[in-house]
Amino acid sequence: MNIQKNTIITCFENLFSYHPKEDYQFSIPETLEKKQEQNYSSESSSNLELPKNIFPTLSVNLEVLTSRYNTMINSDIIIREFSLTAKNKEYKAFLFYIDGMVDTTSINHFVLDPLMLRNSANTYQSPESEVIKEAITNNIVVRKVKKFDLASYIYNHLVPQNSVEQVDTFDDVASGVNSGNCALFVDTLNIVFNIDVKGFKQRSVEKPENEIVIRGSQEGFTENIRTNTSLLRRFVNNEKLIIENIEVGNLTKTKCAVCYMKNIANTDLIAEVKYRLNNIDVDTIISSGQLEQLIEDNGKFSLPQLISSERPDKASNFLLEGRVVILVNGSPYCLIAPGTFIDFITSPEDLNLKFQFANLLKIIRILAVILTLLLPGLYVAITNFHQELIPTELLFAIVAARESIPLPIIFEILVMEVSFELIREAGLRVPSPIGPTIGIVGALILGQAAVDANIVSPILIIVVAITAIASFAIPDFSFGFHCRIARFVYIAFGYFLGFLGIAFCLFIHFLILSELKSFGYSYLQPYIPVTKDYKGIFLSPSWKREHRASFLNTKRPKRQADISMTWKNNK
Amino acid sequence: MNKKLKNTILLFLILTICLFSLSGCYSERNIDHLAYVVALGFDVGTDNKLRLSFQISVPGGSGDNGSSSQSDSSVVNTIECSTFDSGVNLLNSYLSKESNLSHCKMIVFSEEFASNGISETLFTLMNKVEIRPDCNVLVSRCNAEYFLKNSEPVLEKLSARYYEIAPTSSEYTGFTQSVTLSEFFSDYNDTFQTCYAILGGINTSDTHNSDSSENAVEKDSSNKADETLIQGKTNIENMGLAIFSGDKLVGELNGIQTICHQIISNTLNSCIINIPNPFEENQTISLKVRPIKNTKNKVKLVNGSAYITSNINLEARILTMNENSKYLNTNEIQTLEKSINSYLTTQLYDYLYKISKDFNSDIDGFGKYVVQNFQTYEDWKNFNWLENFKNSFFEVSVNTTVKSGYILMES
Incomplete structure (x- = not known):
């Protein structure tokens, strides 16, 4: 008996008592990481045998590439062998590129043309070696000559292309070719010309579809990172905008761009963003959504910690505010770090509107968050525990409506909430020509039929509908998702514990919100902790926004003069 | 132990503890399982002490097709019991649902029950958590069961709303007061004043005031509840106040007396009074009266009895017009002011001596002014104001400003 008791006690002690960590690490464990890295890559050790540097012999290079790219079975890899003429001498050479990624006219006119056709540039025959200096002493002519350098000759004279790079490893060649360049291999040279002839089909700049504003720019990001950076450049229009490239993904080597204002953004923030991006050990990154999950502080909660946007004007506003924008090649959504709670209920339109309108919208959005989170939970709690809180007439209306409903309220509300989520999900999946039908069938007919058949009460339909409408009023998609998930928790707690449960849940929710950090910034900034320039929840008039958000600790705290409208108050 | 597993178990344990042991599942009171009492009636029982009536709302009782028609019918259950709570208990054993008093809008005492003393009932009701302190208290001139059974709302669909709205008529008639x-x-607990309740009744042709001796001027406002000559569907009529001394009903006020009470105690919004026409005999003039300043009450103690002066400032607007009216004339207006003042002064003296000499019940709270003359609470208690009120004498001065009517006949 005693032994059993002891085992139970030790079991509980093991569970709940505090156990200090056994090994503390106060420094970055470089050795450990490296070890892991080696272990990780040793799985694909066969790759290590691949040669690294370019060989001077053309045929060897050709062989290496043939095997690396599996050209025998890979249909779109093109190797074009030819002889190029330089100074009237012929050299064997080949072009290596991927069909569909390159612009064939560029290759024809600006690469193959000047290299192959005989023209004044490649037939010009200077002496074998150029004499730089000549001195005659004792009838012996000493000539200092510059030897003919084929590489620089081709670079300087034969490839009339704006972006040509000389690389000397196969990895560099591969990364260039994979992104749409063509590689020019020339016999006897152990360097390769990486020529930019990108010409793939891509979407042009279009209207952003998911963040619609009325007053504001109608341009959205596209899949191409260069287009996106150019959009940012056009909005910011200042050379202090730095766009740094970082490749993420061991296999895909996805190009990511870290953009920030050098004279505004906090250096630590920039460093942190770059540190996180540089230290991601994954094979693939296809979209910014994947990247977001890999660089956010806390992945346990459904709260978004980075703002994602498809609007370059929104991104530029944040850039000029002192935040960092991350672009991912192939994704029309940028990520903005850090993201705080209030950013997710702020619409990009707010800055374009008069502050009164913006504040009204802000109140409505806060109301929407409260409604979408709490309304079904409150309804369940009130009808189960606190009927005396409802005005008598409303209570009688609810009771009358529920008179012949066979289901308990909790079941009723879960049925409706789940079917609403179903309609929402189904609405996304159906092909667009019949898309509107699902709304009509799902919402109107099903709802009406359910009420007529006495399965659910009309009051409940109103509750669910208000909740749904409120959830659509939240500007940020991810934050809306968070509210949708949390709503079910509130329903459960409201059902089991009434208002006590909802209060408990709110408490936990606030606890999570205040504990959460985004890139080291408290999630509830600037409200908790309050910063010195805190001006309340509402947006101040345009002429009064003198300071950048002080929690961002920017290098340029002031954004406008104390008197910004000098035309009016010029003394 | 694995840290992740430990966290999961911990979370699970906390949730289980919260959801089930802390849980209010057992205190759950689903709206579907409750019967809502909208009004309570207290009568004197035949055998037992108490005859309790519960008016229970049946939401959507007609409920065709299950659509949410908000019209409700209500049922009245009457129970003979010894105490209030045992009555509620008996009701619960009789009903299929649990009765809930938190939406009770009106507590009705019959005259007989109120004259026997309601102290115990009052404290029991206040002690009951479910009963809201803001429900109205009414003394009915008929018995409470009859009152509840006949209180069919005509203009409203919900009887709960009816009970809530009906007493608010006092805001524009002044004939009763929402209590x-x-x-x-x-x-009731105060040493400064006594309590009073709404006076109500069921208006039927049997209860109409057939006393024709009173003159035409006072006919309209001298009615008490259920006496007004109204032909219509049997209906509740709230008019006048029921005056208590201690916990016992001692008398009733009619419409105009209630107006006087509200003028003195500064609770009047506006009201319509009739005065004899000073220019034509046997004619009356209707006036819309509202206070322009708060009534100033002053109390002096003279030989142990209170000498109470009230200074009243009113504004009156003429409503009755005929083609001979010359209300732009200063002299006529002054004549009119004089007759209003004298009419109201008479009514006020009537009222004040009625509550002091007949009822000995200080419903206007003159005690608040008297208490200034005492230095300790002991002195005040020994003085026993509520007993002494009957020895008070009054002086009232009414100052009325007449504003002309809304149409201008001369220009």
Whole structure:
């Protein structure tokens, strides 16, 4: 008996008592990481045998590439062998590129043309070696000559292309070719010309579809990172905008761009963003959504910690505010770090509107968050525990409506909430020509039929509908998702514990919100902790926004003069 | 132990503890399982002490097709019991649902029950958590069961709303006053004043005031509840106040007396009074009266009895017009002011001596002014104001400003 008791006690002690960590690490464990890295890559050790540097012999290079790219079975890899003429001498050479990624006219006119056709540039025959200096002493002519350098000759004279790079490893060649360049291999040279002839089909700049504003720019990001950076450049229009490239993904080597204002953004923030991006050990990154999950502080909660946007004007506003924008090649959504709670209920339109309108919208959005989170939970709690809180007439209306409903309220509300989520999900999946039908069938007919058949009460339909409408009023998609998930928790707690449960849940929710950090910034900034320039929840008039958000600790705290409208108050 | 597993178990344990042991599942009171009492009636029982009536709302009782028609019918259950709570208990054993008093809008005492003393009932009701302190207290001239059974709302669909709205008519008629349970209770416990309740009744042709001796001027406003000559569907009529001394009903006020009470105690919004026409005999003029300043009451103690002066400032607007009216004339207006003043002064003296000499019940709270003359609470208690009120004498001065009517006949 005693032994059993002891085992139970030790079991509980093991569970709940505090156990200090056994090994503390106060420094970055470089050795450990490296070890892991080696272990990780040793799985694909066969790759290590691949040669690294370019060989001077053309045929060897050709062989290496043939095997690396599996050209025998890979249909779109093109190797074009030819002889190029330089100074009237012929050299064997080949072009290596991927069909569909390159612009064939560029290759024809600006690469193959000047290299192959005989023209004044490649037939010009200077002496074998150029004499730089000549001195005659004792009838012996000493000539200092510059030897003919084929590489620089081709670079300087034969490839009339704006972006040509000389690389000397196969990895560099591969990364260039994979992104749409063509590689020019020339016999006897152990360097390769990486020529930019990108010409793939891509979407042009279009209207952003998911963040619609009325007053504001109608341009959205596209899949191409260069287009996106150019959009940012056009909005910011200042050379202090730095766009740094970082490749993420061991296999895909996805190009990511870290953009920030050098004279505004906090250096630590920039460093942190770059540190996180540089230290991601994954094979693939296809979209910014994947990247977001890999660089956010806390992945346990459904709260978004980075703002994602498809609007370059929104991104530029944040850039000029002192935040960092991350672009991912192939994704029309940028990520903005850090993201705080209030950013997710702020619409990009707010800055374009008069502050009164913006504040009204802000109140409505806060109301929407409260409604979408709490309304079904409150309804369940009130009808189960606190009927005396409802005005008598409303209570009688609810009771009358529920008179012949066979289901308990909790079941009723879960049925409706789940079917609403179903309609929402189904609405996304159906092909667009019949898309509107699902709304009509799902919402109107099903709802009406359910009420007529006495399965659910009309009051409940109103509750669910208000909740749904409120959830659509939240500007940020991810934050809306968070509210949708949390709503079910509130329903459960409201059902089991009434208002006590909802209060408990709110408490936990606030606890999570205040504990959460985004890139080291408290999630509830600037409200908790309050910063010195805190001006309340509402947006101040345009002429009064003198300071950048002080929690961002920017290098340029002031954004406008104390008197910004000098035309009016010029003394 | 694995840290992740430990966290999961911990979370699970916390949730289980919260959801089930802390849980209010057992205190759950689903709206579907409750019967809502909208009004309570207290009568004197035949065998037992108490005859309790519960008016229970049946939401959507007609409920065709299950659509949410909000019209409700209500049922009245009457129970003979010894105490209030045992009555509720008996009701619960009789009903299929649990009765709930938190939406009770009106507590009705019959005259007989009220004259026997309601102290115990009052404290029991205040002690009951479910009963809201803001429900109205009414003394009915008929018995409470009859009152509840015949209180069919005509203009409203919900009887709960009817009970809530009906007393608010006092705001524009002045013929009665909305009295809530908490006000009633606090007045009852006060040493400064006594309590009063709404006076109500069921208006039928049998109850109409057939006393034709009174002159035409006072005919309209001298009615009490259920006496007004109204032909219509049998209906509740709230008019006048029921005056208590201690916990016992001692008398009733009619419409005009209630107006006087509200003028003195500064609770009047506006009201319509009739005065004899000073220019033509046997004619009356209707006036819309509202106070322009708060009434100033002053109390002096003279030989142990209170000498109470009230200074009243009113504004009156002429409503009755005929083609001979010359209300732009200063002299006529002054004549009119004089007759209003004299009419109201008479009514006020009637009222004040009625509550002091007949009822000995200080419903206007003159005690608040008297208490200034005492230095300690002991002195005040020994003085026993509520007993002494009957020795008070009054002086009233009414100052009315007449504003002309809304149409201009001369220009």
